[in-house]
Amino acid sequence: MRPYLIGIVFAGLVVGAAWVALFFFFGSISGSEDAYARSLACVRADHALVRDPKDAVPYRGPGLQALGIRWKNVRAVALFSDSLSPDSVDKVDAKIVSDLQRRGAPVDQIGSRLLHEDNVTLYYLDGAPSTAVQFAIGRCVYLVHYNRIASALGLYIHPRARLPFVPGARRER
Numbered sequence: 001m002r003p004y005l006i007g008i009v010f011a012g013l014v015v016g017a018a019w020v021a022l023f024f025f026f027g028s029i030s031g032s033e034d035a036y037a038r039s040l041a042c043v044r045a046d047h048a049l050v051r052d053p054k055d056a057v058p059y060r061g062p063g064l065q066a067l068g069i070r071w072k073n074v075r076a077v078a079l080f081s082d083s084l085s086p087d088s089v090d091k092v093d094a095k096i097v098s099d100l101q102r103r104g105a106p107v108d109q110i111g112s113r114l115l116h117e118d119n120v121t122l123y124y125l126d127g128a129p130s131t132a133v134q135f136a137i138g139r140c141v142y143l144v145h146y147n148r149i150a151s152a153l154g155l156y157i158h159p160r161a162r163l164p165f166v167p168g169a170r171r172e173r
Contacts, residue, residue: 039080048071063088075124076125076129077123078122081120086119100113112128117164118145124137135166138167139166141165143162
């Protein structure tokens, strides 16, 4: 009876160690595919867009990455939460909304300037954007969803990336 018990414990340790190793290995793969990195790469590759770090500075904070984007004379900032929780983005959104309300911006203009989905926000600094502006800038602001259940089991499933801020994109509410 004792050798069987030792064998079961040993097998459990081997399987557990393999699961932990897979979890850490596959968890590190997803770091290069996050929404901020993908959006930054898109802005750098798109010759019509210019990265503007100065516009992003006021929006940076703990748990938050900001990407300043310019297209022609239009400025925008994309805000990405570092975690699965959108709390850091939601806090900045609330500050932006209160600032715009304090300046007397109409509610519909606030809704068209501040676009939000999950843990990503796109804020147009210069006013309500036209459809051309939304397409030019929105095509480089990614929202990436990971399958966290599969990752917890040590399986890697390629993340699903969407462009939620281009005109006509299906928005989740």
